Amino acid sequence: MIAKIIAILAVTLILFFLPAPEGVDSRGMHMAGIFAGTILGLILQPLPTASVALIGLAAAMMTGTMAAKDEALTGFGNPTIWLIVAAFFIADGFLITGLGRRIALMFVSKLGRSSLGLAYGMALTDLVLAPATPSNTARAGGVVYPIIKSLAVVNNSEPTTTESRKRLGSYLLLTAIQVNTITSAMFITAMAGNPLAVGFAEQQGVHITWGTWALGALVPGVVALLAMPWVMMKIYPPTLRQTPDAPDHARVQLKESGPMSRAEIIMLVTFLLLLALWILGSTIGVNATSAAFLGIAILLASKVLTWNDMAKNSGAWSTLIFFSVLVAMAEHLDTLGVITWIGNSVSSLVGDLPWPLAFAVLLLVYFYVHYLFASNTAQIVAMYAVFLAAAVAAGTPAMFAALMFGFAGNLIGGLTHYASGPAGVIFGSGYVPTNEWFKKSFIASVVNIIIWGSVGTLWLMLIGLWN
Known part of the structure; x- marks a missing residue:
């Protein structure tokens, strides 16, 4: 000590x-x-x-x-942080009503023969939702997290002891955050900061459409999604690997559960409403955090949730405190000029290098400087334009540089437990301790860099998104 x-x-x-x-x-x-x-x-x-x-x-x-x-104290007014907190309460609704258990049993009945199968099921869920869900926090915290939490509980994996959490929950949740960074990187509309990157690129003469981004990310994204659950299984394996009897057992339990209760139906309708608002929010002008609080209001008014339920969720309140503090500090670093100074210093160091080497250095620095940030969007705002300009000045093809920095702005979201909104949700669950998060997520980041750096580069060259 x-x-x-x-x-x-x-x-x-x-x-x-x-x-x-x-x-x-x-x-x-x-x-x-x-x-x-x-x-x-x-x-x-x-x-x-x-x-x-x-x-x-x-x-x-x-x-x-x-x-x-x-x-x-400005971080305590950040809407993304309150969206994270709201996600915890929505997850409570899934667990208290039993709807989460019902959904979990349905997943187990189809994919439950192995923990790896469950991880791929969650990855597929995230991928399907990603193109139409601009808030990666809403997607990971409001949709994927409650299901995984229920899957873990059903399989006797809770954050109470090391043995229990490592049984299944730790693996599924840390894999989920790494998967979320990949799905966020695959579509402009999968993360709130992506349109900002596109705007900054436009200011430097690089025009990126929704289709251009999606096409450029398609192959490296699919390869990364196929690889990540398997990689996490190797570096962060659950003790529960095979569950051959689980599908039949789950079907029996579903039958015994009977029809959905009133509370489950309200929770399901509320969830579908939230999903619709998260997907259509940017079109109809409804903020993701506002939608989440509407969901909580419905659950409270219908007595599906009570204030005591919310007050007892220590993970939500702890996350509110530590995430708000870190976001305020990170934003203040940018305001004081520290972030700009770091970016400019790095740019000046690579001016005389061949462009491939200069770009590699810039990309790695841009990636790992995220240890200083508590938000993907904050880093994009502070550093994307600076690093893109430096890369182009060094001779890097503009479209290639703009897309790769755009992808990287999402892949950094799992580096730390404060790296992004989804990371805050996952960490707050208590399944993944800080030291394990830093070690395993660093390895995952290297895997992503290798895949997106090699497969991504070859793919962009092949389809002509190079100049």
Whole structure:
């Protein structure tokens, strides 16, 4: 414990007292030090996640690095974070009513002979929903997560002990977040930040249509989706591998459950309404978070959920705290000029390299700098245009660079438990500890880089999306 605290303080203080580079606000390195120390605290876990985040926030406010009124607490008003919290309560509805168990039993009856089969079933579900669901948080948190949670519970896998969570839940949930990053990368409309990337590319003379993006991502995306559940099975295997009797057992339980109850029907109708609003939200002007809260309101008004049910969901409230703090810190880093300075510094370092090597360096830095971000969209806003301009200036074909940075802006979403909205939902479930998340997700990121970097490059060359 003492060694962990010393390491956290050392990193924080070293960065805190570094002089601010040109173009960076005088508070910039202070914020960088506190943010880095908070992230290290989340990794080493001397205290629970929410406690570490609040200590970091207190340090930022007490040192004057973040003003309490209009800087430190802004993350608590972020709609994406509240969408994550809402997803927890929607998942509660699935479990309390028994609808989640019913859906889980249906999946088990069709695909339940192995945990790998279940993972591919969830991947297919995510892929089908992705083109029409601009909120990857809504897709992962409101649709996929409740089903996986129910599957885990049905198979006696809960986050209460290491043995129990590793039985099935840990594998399915960490695989789900990696799959979600892939499906998000395959369509402009699968993640809220993708249209922003397209807009930034347009400003630099690169015109990307919905079809162009989807065609460019098709082959590497399918290869990655086929590979990821298998890779995760190798590096993060569940103890429950084969369940040959599960399909028959599930069919028996479904029969014994009888017809759907009133609460299940209300939950199903609410879920279908939410799904429709999430899919059509950008067309009819309904925000994904607003839709989620409408769903919660319906569940409360019909007494399918109660306030006590919501109050007892410690995972939701813990996630609200730590995610809000990190988002506020990450946004403040950008405001103070730290993120721009990092991007410009990297760009200047590759100016004399051959363009393939320069592009590889830029892409890797763009990918792994996401350890400093708590949102895909935040990084796209802060760095996409800077890195695209640097790559094109180095001689990289513009369309190729724009698409690859666009894909990468999604694949980074599983690097950490705070990397994206879906990551926050999955981590809040309690099935995947921080140290396991960082280790296994780094390996998954390497697999994605290899697939999208090799297969993706060859595919873009083959179909002419190169210049």
